[in-house]
Amino acid sequence: MPVLNNIQALNYALMQEMERDPSIVVFGEDAGYEGGVFRATVDLQAKFGVDRCFDTPISESGIVGMAVGMAINGLKPVVELQFCGFTYPAFNQIISHVSRMRNRSRGKYTLPMVIRFPFGGGIRALEHHSESPEALFAHIPGLKVVAPSTPYETKGLLLAALRDPDPVIFMEPKRIYRAFKQEVPEEDYVIEIGKANIVKEGEDITIVTWGAMVRDTLKAVEKANEKGIHPEVIDLRTISPIDQETVIQSVKKTGRILVVQEAVKSFSAASEIIAFVNEKAFLHLEAPPARVTAPDIIVPLPRGEQFYMPHPDMIYEKINEVVNFLT
Structure with missing residues (x-):
């Protein structure tokens, strides 16, 4: 059984699920070639190619808007927004489209997508890097909001989010990205979203x-x-x-x-x-x-x-x- 920290657990879950489900695409600012600012997506582009893991322009609204179109048309986009404070330019897309598509289409369309970003302080970061905005997203009907606390929870909750038919905001506490390690099962498992x-x-x-x-x-x-x-x-x-x-x-x-x-x-x-x-x-x-x-x-x-x-x-x-x- 591998012993992983939270970043490694994220990468492990993405790697396994991308192998299982060819409709998953991962993208964001520096998420492709560099593997993300915290290296959560490292090696994904090398393994799955630039069509399934790629870099985007610095435009959070454009990134999430593109994911909306992908999800409607059969893909499962996993969006990485670099920091919690960078989510605000994407709020119009998240509130106006991501959260409402199932209701707007009377169930004809769902948006199976995950929006990931690090949140919280404790790493002496710059402005817009250390907010804890979970209440902003939880206030919006149509969104699920997840915040894991350990590597085991991270893998199980991310796999559940990746398989959910509706959009999930996946908030990653960056202060504990590499703070400790834990045994994480190699086999497939999910942790139910909505169960404490x-x-x-x-x-x-x-x-x-x-x-x-x-x-x-x-x-x-x-x-x-x-x-x-x-x-x-x-x-x-x-x-x-x-x-x-x-x-x-x-x-x-x-x-x-x-x-x-x-x-x-x-x-x-x-x-x-x-x-x-x-x-x-x-x-x-x-x-x-x-x-x-x-x-x-x-x-x-x-x-x-x-x-x-x-x-x-x-x-x-x-x-x-x-x-x-x-x-």
Whole structure:
């Protein structure tokens, strides 16, 4: 069984699925010859040729618009947009066409396409490189939004996205692209889109998180365990559709909810999670729902990044606060 990091798992999944399905084409800025800015698509052009893995002009709207036409006409495009902040020029195509084609055509056309891009901070990048815009995409009906947290999850979720009949926004937490390795099965497997994963069982508090924050949350939980606190940690995996059932059942067991996200606080995925917990599990709560998030500011340039991003100590302090509410 190969031991891979997240970048290698992405490449591994693309390689396997392109061999299985000749309709898949991969393209984006530097995605062909160079293999992408982070090398997620390395060797794909050498193996499958320039017709199936190629470079594009620097025009995100044009890249996604071209993918729309391809998907309608029988191909399965995999678009790589270099950074999260570069998705904004493509918003018109994503909102006006990608998300609406099934509804517009009354089901005659679907768009089996994947739009991939790295997101989040932690690598001291430039402006427009470190946003966490999952809530922007999750707000749009017709899009599925996925954010894996480990190499195993990355391969299984990407294979599921590549086989989905509808468009999937596949957000890759770049801070953990090469942070650690994990055994990833060679054989084919998929992880269901829309199904969360209970990473660690517990009974004192439910913690919901995703992407790079899963790793930081587990570090905080180790410290909490030393103090006799046993959180239950849920990796959401999919921001949309969101797995409300797994979260609600956990909250009914623990009586407390903490959401950890790298994105800004207001109008966020964390806000939505707390809203449906209040709607469906209010009488089970023993403490107010809580969040650990970035502040409501633009991501600072590298020198100030460490003051912006949530970290394990912040998460531990909030765990302790919620568990000891009114005690």
